[in-house]
Amino acid sequence: MNAVLQFLASYSNIIDLCLLNSLIGYALFLSLSANMFSLATGGFMALGAYCSVYMTMELGLPFSIATVAGAALAGVSAALIGAPVLRLRGDYFMLATFAFTEVVRVIALNWDSVTGGALGIVNIPRDTQTWHLALVLIAAIYLVHTLRGSYFGRAIAAIKQDEVVAGTMAIDVFKYRLLLFVANGFACGAAGAFAAHLNYFIGPGDFGLLRSVDALSYPILGGLNALFGPIVGAVFTTVLPEVLRFSNQLREILMGGLVVAIVLYLPGGALSVLDFKIGRPRNGKAVAETLRAKP
Amino acid sequence: MSTFMQQVVNGISLGSTYAVFAMGCTLIFGVLNIVNMAQGAFFMGGAYFGLEAANMGLPPLLAFFVALMGGGVLGILADLIVFRTLRARGAHRWMGLVASLALARMMVGVAQEVFGTQVQRYPQNMFQSIAFEVGGVRIQLLQIVIFLVSVVLMALLALTLQRSSVGRAIRTVAFDEDVARIVGVPVGRTTMMTFFLAGALAGASGMLLGNLFNVVSPFMGEQMLIKGLTVIILGGLGNVPGAVAGGFLLGLIEVFSVAYVSSSFRDAIGFGLIFLILLVKPTGLFSRFEERKA
Numbered sequence: 221m222n223a224v225l226q227f228l229a230s231y232s233n234i235i236d237l238c239l240l241n242s243l244i245g246y247a248l249f250l251s252l253s254a255n256m257f258s259l260a261t262g263g264f265m266a267l268g269a270y271c272s273v274y275m276t277m278e279l280g281l282p283f284s285i286a287t288v289a290g291a292a293l294a295g296v297s298a299a300l301i302g303a304p305v306l307r308l309r310g311d312y313f314m315l316a317t318f319a320f321t322e323v324v325r326v327i328a329l330n331w332d333s334v335t336g337g338a339l340g341i342v343n344i345p346r347d348t349q350t351w352h353l354a355l356v357l358i359a360a361i362y363l364v365h366t367l368r369g370s371y372f373g374r375a376i377a378a379i380k381q382d383e384v385v386a387g388t389m390a391i392d393v394f395k396y397r398l399l400l401f402v403a404n405g406f407a408c409g410a411a412g413a414f415a416a417h418l419n420y421f422i423g424p425g426d427f428g429l430l431r432s433v434d435a436l437s438y439p440i441l442g443g444l445n446a447l448f449g450p451i452v453g454a455v456f457t458t459v460l461p462e463v464l465r466f467s468n469q470l471r472e473i474l475m476g477g478l479v480v481a482i483v484l485y486l487p488g489g490a491l492s493v494l495d496f497k498i499g500r501p502r503n504g505k506a507v508a509e510t511l512r513a514k515p
Numbered sequence: 516m517s518t519f520m521q522q523v524v525n526g527i528s529l530g531s532t533y534a535v536f537a538m539g540c541t542l543i544f545g546v547l548n549i550v551n552m553a554q555g556a557f558f559m560g561g562a563y564f565g566l567e568a569a570n571m572g573l574p575p576l577l578a579f580f581v582a583l584m585g586g587g588v589l590g591i592l593a594d595l596i597v598f599r600t601l602r603a604r605g606a607h608r609w610m611g612l613v614a615s616l617a618l619a620r621m622m623v624g625v626a627q628e629v630f631g632t633q634v635q636r637y638p639q640n641m642f643q644s645i646a647f648e649v650g651g652v653r654i655q656l657l658q659i660v661i662f663l664v665s666v667v668l669m670a671l672l673a674l675t676l677q678r679s680s681v682g683r684a685i686r687t688v689a690f691d692e693d694v695a696r697i698v699g700v701p702v703g704r705t706t707m708m709t710f711f712l713a714g715a716l717a718g719a720s721g722m723l724l725g726n727l728f729n730v731v732s733p734f735m736g737e738q739m740l741i742k743g744l745t746v747i748i749l750g751g752l753g754n755v756p757g758a759v760a761g762g763f764l765l766g767l768i769e770v771f772s773v774a775y776v777s778s779s780f781r782d783a784i785g786f787g788l789i790f791l792i793l794l795v796k797p798t799g800l801f802s803r804f805e806e807r808k809a
Contacts, residue, residue: 257609304794312793314550315748319789322741326783429741433552437613473628476621483614484600 232350238458239353240414245438245450246360247407250400252439254379255310260301260317261435263324264294264405266427268412270328270335273344273422283347287413294409295402302401306394321432328424340423347417356414360407365447376400408435441482443489452490517651522774523767528658530766531665532724536739537746537758538672539716545753546689546709549608553593553615554717554743555736556622561586561718562725562735563630569638579664579722586718587711593618594710599703619736626733634732637725661723668719669759672712676755681708689753748789751799760801 228235244261251258268290275286305316328335335341367373375396378386383393416422434457442453460478464471482490536558543551564585568578597614645656676682684705687695696702724739725731746765750757765785772784792800 252609257612308793311544311550311752315744315752316790316793318744319748319786319793322786323783323790326786330783430737433613433616436609437616440609440613470624470628472624473621476617476619476624479617480597480614480621483606483610483617484597484604 241454242451244435245454247404249439249450251404257314258317259432262427262431263321264408265412267294268409269416272413290413291409295406298402298405348414443491446491520652526767526770530763534759534762536720537762539713540743541747541758543713549611553619555740556619557586557589557714557717558721559736560589561721562731565722582722583715583719587715590710590714757801
């Protein structure tokens with residue numbers, strides 16, 4: 221028991237980071253499950269982070285309210301950009317979300333009185349506890365699990381297979397996508413609030429394109445059809461840099477190489493290994509078919 | 516008035532490097548329908564190839580050729596190692612995006628290992644020192660050369676795409692890969708050629724921009740990738756003439772917003788514009804060229 225506690229104490233930072241990134245992974249899992257390749261993660265996280273920090277530090281509100289407010293702000297902005305942009309073809313959606321992230325970053329860089337400009341905000345109280353993150357993550361997993369079995373989940377699965385066919389089956393593609401995108405924004409906003417109160421510091425550079433693409437790689441690396449795919453992907457990409465800490469440059473090279481190898485040899489994500497081994501062709505085949513169907 | 520003309524000159528020389536870079540991005544998108552995140556790394560690689568060649572004492576134009584070919588070879592390697600395998604496995608295009616980003620990271624790491632993280636500069640050459648004064652507007656010879664070289668590259672690309680057999684093959688694959696295969700176009704080789712062209716354009720623009728600002732660093736690619744994405748939205752996805760126009764437009768917008776608004780809002784204006792364009796006219800500002808896709 222003592223050894224476990226010691227282990228937790230010395231690695232608590234990494235554990236927090238793993239939980240946080242897993243949460244982001246599930247947020248992206250939601251949007252990817254309806255073929256929405258969103259690069260807005262950085263923007264949503266920035267909104268959640270700056271909003272919550274403003275509330276805790278300037279207004280003196282409790283952390284819980286600030287987090288919910290940050291998440292709500294990100295959710296509302298997801299609805300606002302989603303409503304016009306989700307009617308566009310997939311690639312345009314991706315580029316619009318990319319533009320959104322950059323606009324938010326530039327605003328954060330220039331709105332000195334609220335965001336602290338390029339210097340960012342320092343001395344943020346460290347309110348995020350590990351159990352907060354764990355609780356929210358479990359809630360997110362439960363939600364995703366329930367969704368997958370529900371009518372909603374089946375509708376989403378149909379949209380993923382072919383949105384035109386889904387539309388002919390009286391599934392309101394736009395409505396479902398918008399709902400998922402708002403949920404994605406809400407979760408990313410909450411993650412941003414947690415991240416801000418975890419690191420003592422936030423700056424505009426924390427929430428750029430790289431953050432958005434990293435977030436996408438969690439569920440994609442882990443496996444898009446597996447419930448625990450985002451966790452596997454997030455833990456893998458969070459822990460690996462720590463393991464490779466011995467050389468900064470070599471770390472980047474090895475990280476890149478490993479990710480390329482996973483993508484090349486396990487195109488269904490890391491968890492597709494399981495399907496293969498247990499000899500359940502259902503998931504593996506379905507992944508391959510789904511992935512092939514969309515050019 | 517002379518400030519205005521000065522900004523026009525600066526904007527055009529900056530915009531021509533953006534245009535060259537964005538032509539590569541849009542070519543890959545138009546032909547292969549993937550967003551290649553490693554394009555910024557090719558750009559950085561080209562700048563270093565050119566730098567090494569110039570440091571070895573090669574004349575600028577030869578060094579430029581080295582940068583161009585170096586970028587092209589990087590493009591071919593990326594295709595052979597990553598994209599070809601992914602295609603063979605019938606992987607989803609998101610996989611290509613994730614893989615190309617990882618590839619870019621790897622290349623930035625390699626560049627840091629080989630060249631160090633310090634900013635490096637090109638050796639002094641004659642283009643930097645000579646400048647003309649025309650009606651209160653200062654024009655560096657370097658700016659003229661960059662503009663001319665960019666125009667030559669654009670003309671070469673247009674010629675290749677419109678007149679050569681390779682170009683016809685590329686346009687057929689862009690139209691439909693299966694149709695291309697049916698009419699006997701070697702799709703694999705054509706794809707490799709597309710990657711070569713895109714890499715070469717990225718490498719060339721790396722050398723051009725590296726010379727214009729006289730800064731080469733392993734991290735220069737990431738910013739440029741963002742500019743490239745911006746330009747291909749402005750011009751319309753997969754639209755080569757649109758990318759050229761969008762490149763010049765972005766260069767001018769940036770320079771003018773620095774001069775007349777505020778340097779810190781340089782990027783905000785560009786991205787705000789993209790957002791508007793995506794809402795109002797998502798096919799890009801120049802979509803009447805659409806039927807000549809790539």
